[in-house]
Structures are given as C-alpha cells and as structure tokens.
Amino acid sequence: MGLPYFGYAESTGMLRDIYDRMRERPMPPVYRPAHGGAPGIIQAHSLDPALIPKVFGTSTTLNGAGPLAWPERELINATTSRLNQCLY
Amino acid sequence: MIADPHTVHADPRMRALGEIAVRVTLEPWALSRLHHQAWLAEGLTDEDILHAIMLSAYFGHLNRIADAVAVPLDYVVQLTVPATDPRVPALAPSPVAVTGRPAIDPARRPATVAALAAWRTYMFDRDAPLTRRQRTVLARWVSHYLGDGGISSPDDLTANPIDTALRQLAEVVTLAPWQLADATFTTLRSHGLDDAALFDACAVASSAGTFSRITVALAAMGRDRA
Numbered sequence: 022m023g024l025p026y027f028g029y030a031e032s033t034g035m036l037r038d039i040y041d042r043m044r045e046r047p048m049p050p051v052y053r054p055a056h057g058g059a060p061g062i063i064q065a066h067s068l069d070p071a072l073i074p075k076v077f078g079t080s081t082t083l084n085g086a087g088p089l090a091w092p093e094r095e096l097i098n099a100t101t102s103r104l105n106q107c108l109y
Numbered sequence: 110m111i112a113d114p115h116t117v118h119a120d121p122r123m124r125a126l127g128e129i130a131v132r133v134t135l136e137p138w139a140l141s142r143l144h145h146q147a148w149l150a151e152g153l154t155d156e157d158i159l160h161a162i163m164l165s166a167y168f169g170h171l172n173r174i175a176d177a178v179a180v181p182l183d184y185v186v187q188l189t190v191p192a193t194d195p196r197v198p199a200l201a202p203s204p205v206a207v208t209g210r211p212a213i214d215p216a217r218r219p220a221t222v223a224a225l226a227a228w229r230t231y232m233f234d235r236d237a238p239l240t241r242r243q244r245t246v247l248a249r250w251v252s253h254y255l256g257d258g259g260i261s262s263p264d265d266l267t268a269n270p271i272d273t274a275l276r277q278l279a280e281v282v283t284l285a286p287w288q289l290a291d292a293t294f295t296t297l298r299s300h301g302l303d304d305a306a307l308f309d310a311c312a313v314a315s316s317a318g319t320f321s322r323i324t325v326a327l328a329a330m331g332r333d334r335a
Contacts, residue, residue: 023179023289024308054183061183065174068308075228076170082220083167089160093126097161098168100130106197106287107172108182 027067029058036070043077049091062109121151126161133165137322138203138256140329145212155213159327163221166322173286173315177308199285203256203325211327225320232316238306239313246272247310248317250279257321259328271300275310282314 029040040059054060066073084094102109125148132140148158215222233244245266252260266272274296281293294307302310 023291024177024294024304024311026178026180056183061180062171062175065171065178065180066312068178068305069312072231072312075224075231079167079221079224079228082218082224083160083164086218086220087160088154088156089126089164093123093161094164096123096126097130097164100127101134101165101168102172104131104134105169105172105176106194107175109171109175109180 024068026064028056028064032067034070036067039070039073043073046077046081122153125151125153126157129158129161130165133162133322133326134169135200136203137326138205138207138329140326141332141334142212142330143334145330156217159213159215159217162326163215163218163323166319166326169322170315170319173282173289173318174312176286176289177282177311177315195287197285197287199280199288200283202254202284205256206258207256207325207329207332208258209328209331211324212330213327215323215327225323228316229320232313238303238309242266243271243275243310244313246275247279247313250276251283251314251317252321254280254283255318255321255325256329257325259324260321271297274300278310279314279317282311283318286315 027036029037032040040063043059043063052060058064063073063077066076089097128144129148132144145158149155153161233241233248235241239247246263249260249263249266251257253263263276278293278297281288289311294302297307297310
C-alpha cells in the first residue's frame with residue numbers, strides 16, 4: 022500500500038531518461054537489484070522524477086568520498102534504518 | 110547490530126559512529142559539546158563526525174520515502190532481516206529550539222553542501238504540485254519537531270484545514286515514518302491532493318527533516334549541555 026511508484030517498464034519521458042542515466046552510475050554490484058531495473062529506492066521517488074538527481078546527487082557526495090569507509094557508512098545507514106523501523 | 114541498533118561495539122570508532130547515527134536519528138537536539146569531545150577521544154576526527162551526521166540525516170530521508178510508497182526490499186541481504194514493528198511509538202519532539210553556530214563547519218564537505226543546496230532549492234522554490242506556502246508550512250513544522258531554532262515558528266501561519274492536515278503529515282513523516290499508511294493521506298485527499306501532491310508533501314517534509322537534522326546536530330554540539 023502507500024503511494025504508487027513506477028518501474029522501468031512503466032516509465033516514460035523524463036522518468037525513463039533519468040532511469041537510464043541512473044543506470045550508468047558507478048554502483049557496487051551488491052546494490053544492483055536482480056530485476057535489472059532501477060533500485061527500488063530510486064523507483065520510490067518516481068512520482069517526482071526531477072527530485073531523483075537532487076537526492077542521489079547528494080548520495081554521490083556522501084558515498085563517493087570519505088573519510089568514512091564503506092563498512093562504516095553501512096553501519097550508519099543500517100543503524101538509522103533500524104531506528105526508523107525501515108528495511109531500507 | 111541491525112537487530113538491536115543500541116548494540117555496544119567493541120571497537121571504539123565503530124561504537125562512536127553507531128552512537129552518532131542513534132543520536133541524529135532519535136534526538137539531535139540533545140547533543141552537546143560533551144558528545145563531540147567524547148567522539149574525538151574515541152578516535153574520530155571532525156571530518157568523520159560531519160560525514161556521519163550528514164549520512165545519517167540523508168539516510169533518514171530514504172527511509173521516509175521508502176515508507177511513503179511502501180517499496181519492497183529488492184536487493185540481496187546476507188542476514189535475516191528483522192521484522193519492523195509499526196506499533197513502535199513516535200519519536201519525541203524536541204523540547205527546545207536549538208540555535209548557534211555549528212560546532213563543525215559543514216563547508217568542510219563543499220560538494221555535499223552544494224548538493225544539499227540544490228536539493229533544498231528544488232524542494233522549496235516552486236509552486237507545483239504544492240504551493241510555496243504549503244512547503245513553508247511543512248518545513249516549519251518539521252523544524253519545530255526537530256528543534257531547529259533557525260527556522261521561524263510555524264505558529265504565525267494562518268491555519269486552514271489543509272494547513273492542519275499538512276501539519277499532521279509533517280508530524281508522522283518526521284516522528285513516526287513507519288506509521289505512514291493509506292489512512293495518513295485520507296484528509297489531504299479529501300481536500301483534492303492527488304498522488305503527485307501527496308508525494309510532494311512527503312518529500313518536502315522528509316527533505317526538511319534531513320536539512321534540519323544536520324543543522325540541529327551541528328549547532329547542538331556547540332553547546333555545553335543539552
């Protein structure tokens with residue numbers, strides 16, 4: 022339930038363009054979903070395609086540069102998610 | 110750790126990073142100079158602490174948007190994911206308004222500051238689907254709940270039924286995002302907001318929360334005590 026979101030197959034126009042651009046981003050294989058489309062957390066923003074580059078552009082600055090190492094970042098992300106009662 | 114985020118790590122650095130995520134998520138307004146000094150004593154640098162604060166605040170946005178659309182987990186995890194509990198009580202709102210200079214200058218991460226500024230401009234500098242005023246209503250309530258004393262009080266905005274419903278949404282998104290459900294949107298739908306406008310409202314509130322958490326945490330760490 023909740024608000025709707027749109028996967029790659031349902032995307033058109035700006036959303037399709039952004040999904041294609043997001044696919045080109047460097048990403049550890051573990052984060053690539055088996056369904057081959059955009060990761061669910063990107064799809065979750067699909068009602069506002071123009072927001073996607075703003076949010077994930079911020080992610081690039083936080084996850085693409087230190088000083089915290091990947092395991093340390095994952096510790097922070099997992100702790101934050103758990104406290105927010107969220108699987109993501 | 111995922112099962113119990115309050116787990117005490119043996120490694121002081123990991124312990125300190127975990128505590129930063131806990132504080133930023135639950136009560137950024139309760140930080141003080143003592144926390145800052147303790148984390149430095151455990152081996153973190155100011156750059157580490159700033160990175161951790163910004164990352165936790167950012168990830169809180171992803172959690173809230175995931176909750177708003179109830180997107181399923183779609184990547185492989187190595188451990189059994191613990192069940193989340195929607196009955197968990199809401200987080201406490203801040204009892205204080207935190208003001209003051211940041212204990213660590215966020216400009217030490219110029220790329221992140223620039224990205225956050227572009228994100229903020231996008232969220233607040235437009236009139237569709239929500240109006241600028243409605244964005245302001247949401248952001249002021251979020252700031253109020255998080256103790257961001259640098260944002261004007263929401264009380265000077267004239268209340269109408271949509272304002273009241275926006276306030277209620279801001280409260281759920283900020284303090285109990287795991288309770289977001291179809292029923293959360295019923296009143297705003299009755300006032301004519303469609304899916305795009307409802308998502309916009311969630312995104313404004315969630316984004317405002319990210320910005321305020323960073324501001325509040327950094328300012329609170331400059332105080333002698335909470």
